[in-house]
Amino acid sequence: MREVTLKQIAENLGISITTVSKALKNYSDVSKSTKERVKEEAKRLNYKPNVFAVNLRTKESKTVGLIIPEVVHHFFSSVVNGIIEQAEKKGYLVIILQSNESYKLEKKQIDLLIRKRVDGVMMSLANKSIDIAHLKELQSHDIPLVMFDKISKMVNCSKIIINDRKAAYEATKHLIDSGCKKIAHFRGALQPQNSIDRFLGYKKALEDHGLPYDSSLVYLCENVDYEDGRRAALQLLKDKKDVDGIFAITDMAATGAIAVFNEKGIKVPDDISIMGFSNWFLSQAITPSLSTVDQPGFEMGKKSFKLLYKEMKAKKKGVPFEPKTVVLDTYVIKRNSTK
Amino acid sequence: MREVTLKQIAENLGISITTVSKALKNYSDVSKSTKERVKEEAKRLNYKPNVFAVNLRTKESKTVGLIIPEVVHHFFSSVVNGIIEQAEKKGYLVIILQSNESYKLEKKQIDLLIRKRVDGVMMSLANKSIDIAHLKELQSHDIPLVMFDKISKMVNCSKIIINDRKAAYEATKHLIDSGCKKIAHFRGALQPQNSIDRFLGYKKALEDHGLPYDSSLVYLCENVDYEDGRRAALQLLKDKKDVDGIFAITDMAATGAIAVFNEKGIKVPDDISIMGFSNWFLSQAITPSLSTVDQPGFEMGKKSFKLLYKEMKAKKKGVPFEPKTVVLDTYVIKRNSTK
DNA sequence: TAAAAAATCGAAAACGTTTTCGCCTGTTAA
DNA sequence: TTAACAGGCGAAAACGTTTTCGATTTTTTA
Numbered sequence: 001m002r003e004v005t006l007k008q009i010a011e012n013l014g015i016s017i018t019t020v021s022k023a024l025k026n027y028s029d030v031s032k033s034t035k036e037r038v039k040e041e042a043k044r045l046n047y048k049p050n051v052f053a054v055n056l057r058t059k060e061s062k063t064v065g066l067i068i069p070e071v072v073h074h075f076f077s078s079v080v081n082g083i084i085e086q087a088e089k090k091g092y093l094v095i096i097l098q099s100n101e102s103y104k105l106e107k108k109q110i111d112l113l114i115r116k117r118v119d120g121v122m123m124s125l126a127n128k129s130i131d132i133a134h135l136k137e138l139q140s141h142d143i144p145l146v147m148f149d150k151i152s153k154m155v156n157c158s159k160i161i162i163n164d165r166k167a168a169y170e171a172t173k174h175l176i177d178s179g180c181k182k183i184a185h186f187r188g189a190l191q192p193q194n195s196i197d198r199f200l201g202y203k204k205a206l207e208d209h210g211l212p213y214d215s216s217l218v219y220l221c222e223n224v225d226y227e228d229g230r231r232a233a234l235q236l237l238k239d240k241k242d243v244d245g246i247f248a249i250t251d252m253a254a255t256g257a258i259a260v261f262n263e264k265g266i267k268v269p270d271d272i273s274i275m276g277f278s279n280w281f282l283s284q285a286i287t288p289s290l291s292t293v294d295q296p297g298f299e300m301g302k303k304s305f306k307l308l309y310k311e312m313k314a315k316k317k318g319v320p321f322e323p324k325t326v327v328l329d330t331y332v333i334k335r336n337s338t339k
Numbered sequence: 340m341r342e343v344t345l346k347q348i349a350e351n352l353g354i355s356i357t358t359v360s361k362a363l364k365n366y367s368d369v370s371k372s373t374k375e376r377v378k379e380e381a382k383r384l385n386y387k388p389n390v391f392a393v394n395l396r397t398k399e400s401k402t403v404g405l406i407i408p409e410v411v412h413h414f415f416s417s418v419v420n421g422i423i424e425q426a427e428k429k430g431y432l433v434i435i436l437q438s439n440e441s442y443k444l445e446k447k448q449i450d451l452l453i454r455k456r457v458d459g460v461m462m463s464l465a466n467k468s469i470d471i472a473h474l475k476e477l478q479s480h481d482i483p484l485v486m487f488d489k490i491s492k493m494v495n496c497s498k499i500i501i502n503d504r505k506a507a508y509e510a511t512k513h514l515i516d517s518g519c520k521k522i523a524h525f526r527g528a529l530q531p532q533n534s535i536d537r538f539l540g541y542k543k544a545l546e547d548h549g550l551p552y553d554s555s556l557v558y559l560c561e562n563v564d565y566e567d568g569r570r571a572a573l574q575l576l577k578d579k580k581d582v583d584g585i586f587a588i589t590d591m592a593a594t595g596a597i598a599v600f601n602e603k604g605i606k607v608p609d610d611i612s613i614m615g616f617s618n619w620f621l622s623q624a625i626t627p628s629l630s631t632v633d634q635p636g637f638e639m640g641k642k643s644f645k646l647l648y649k650e651m652k653a654k655k656k657g658v659p660f661e662p663k664t665v666v667l668d669t670y671v672i673k674r675n676s677t678k
Numbered sequence: 679t680a681a682a683a684a685a686t687c688g689a690a691a692a693c694g695t696t697t698t699c700g701c702c703t704g705t706t707a708a
Numbered sequence: 709t710t711a712a713c714a715g716g717c718g719a720a721a722a723c724g725t726t727t728t729c730g731a732t733t734t735t736t737t738a
Contacts, residue, residue, distance in 0.1 A: 370687090395693050395694070
């Protein structure tokens with residue numbers, strides 16, 4: 001079965017390839033009658049333009065790249081969802097790559113996307129990415145870039161983020177408002193900015209409300225996951241810190257802590273209140289359900305593509321584009337792990 | 340900044356484009372010395388072949404498509420993870436599309452992938468897909484197809500599945516072995532084969548072990564999600580069925596049930612045992628942790644791409660390929676929701 | 679020394695599309 | 709009657725690569 005081409009149609013109709021091409025794209029210098037004949041024949045043969053040739057000619061792939069640290073992750077998969085939905089609406093396809101939080105892999109993947117000549121790239125930085133040479137390389141190829149969630153201030157591109165500091169401040173404030181007097185923090189690694197910002201928000205909230213900041217109440221959760229949460233909670237109990245509230249950097253860490261307290265017969269929230277962060281699906285399913293801060297992944301994905309799309313369109317038209325930074329709203333969701 | 344091309348290198352070196360191309364691909368009719376000169380110059384200029392041209396010439400895109408019902412889903416995101424990891428190893432990129440369980444969308448996306456001329460497609464069928472004309476269309480374009488998890492027996496292609504019936508049988512047997520005498524089933528919709536098979540496995544296990552099958556103990560969970568699990572559990576309590584075990588079709592439904600029992604002060608597993616299905620991350624994080632059946636998503640993804648790769652290679656070489664069906668192992672994971 | 683064989687290279691076609699530019703025919707205006 | 713113009717069409721170049729096939733030069737063999 002031969003693939004149907006413009007040539008095929010042209011020969012069948014006894015006209016030139018040029019005219020066929022123009023007829024299908026509604027050029028004004030083709031008569032109405034030939035347009036009809038061409039379109040009919042194209043439909044009859046089930047003609048589908050060869051994208052390889054179109055790509056080569058137009059220098060566009062109608063494809064964008066997406067690099068995220070992890071695929072199996074409620075937040076990131078929500079972002080993916082928002083992106084592919086929006087992209088499909090505009091006729092773009094999305095190539096997904098997973099950096100596994102590795103700088104080396106991330107670099108390789110950027111290179112892959114350059115080779116593939118995608119029309120644009122969206123990404124959330126791996127925790128271990130300090131160097132941004134690979135992003136500069138991307139931009140030197142004139143490929144529009146949008147960063148979301150984990151961004152780098154050193155790169156001049158559009159960004160979609162939340163205000164981690166403010167969100168953490170409000171999460172902590174929620175604990176304070178509900179009567180907590182001694183609040184611990186399960187913090188993330190020292191590397192990514194989000195982790196730092198959430199810590200700072202926690203600290204600021206304490207200070208603003210007359211509670212002393214005590215660094216011995218801050219526990220490190222390197223991977224911000226369930227196991228880390230468990231470990232930190234166990235350590236906290238061992239330390240006999242007599243804490244009445246915890247603000248954990250992620251819902252996963254908070255869930256680990258709740259599991260430990262459930263096992264030990266410590267009542268949440270009566271004995272201790274717990275605040276998570278992200279509003280993963282998980283947080284409404286556990287017992288007690290987890291109070292948390294909503295981090296709008298789907299919206300973030302949607303907005304990311306929309307901005308990328310604008311920039312790609314601007315580039316195509318040759319008009320200058322000024323990168324934008326969008327800060328999305330977050331809000332505290334009160335459930336049963338806080339009073 | 341002009342893109343570097345073969346022509347560029349050829350001119351710099353005063354040789355022909357042909358020779359440059361062949362030198363870079365280590366053709367035997369290029370002398371060692373020119374090969375070296377060419378490679379050096381290519382490196383110096385940071386030459387990257389134009390994939391658009393390569394695609395057109397070779398009729399390959401080195402890209403595969405993936406259609407799944409949902410992205411934000413522990414099982415499917417695990418599959419995605421397995422696929423993109425494996426694909427990257429072989430130099431393939433993955434385009435992901437989400438059917439949202441809609442037949443219409445699925446059909447459109449298949450068409451999109453045909454137009455894009457991907458080298459192969461992997462997919463898990465939408466629940467509402469009965470008709471398989473779109474898959475036949477795909478195959479008529481000679482594009483290799485691999486189906487996983489939710490498959491159609493009507494399509495002649497490679498398949499990666501688990502034995503849902505056997506897995507459900509063993510889940511139910513686990514409840515029986517742990518002493519349950521009256522076991523309810525939260526089943527899924529009547530449509531997809533998985534749902535039917537799990538129900539049949541449940542029924543068979545009862546019969547094989549001398550427990551009467553009672554259709555009033557089967558509750559429908561149309562969307563097999565958390566809310567459905569809650570609803571079914573509440574109905575079960577209202578019905579006063581005096582059940583001592585539940586086999587739920589998914590971990591989500593099981594989690595909903597556990598949440599209800601936790602709220603009502605019904606002890607799991609002392610008053611009632613609960614068995615989930617899939618081994619989502621969730622199941623180890625809730626209290627009590629959920630006994631379940633492991634459904635190897637990552638493995639499924641990995642295997643899917645591997646099979647697809649084999650078929651793509653066979654096609655390229657022009658040798659015939661016989662579709663295979665691979666059944667992956669599942670096993671019961673005992674946690675704290677069963678005795 | 680001549681003939682055969684091997685080594686090295688390049689011209690050119692092909693992949694299928696898009697777009698520029700010019701040509702032809704027929705109509706309108708002067 | 710001629711000039712200007714519009715409508716409709718197609719030739720050809722271009723995008724950048726791969727690969728076939730023939731040409732040329734060099735080396736080996738008889």
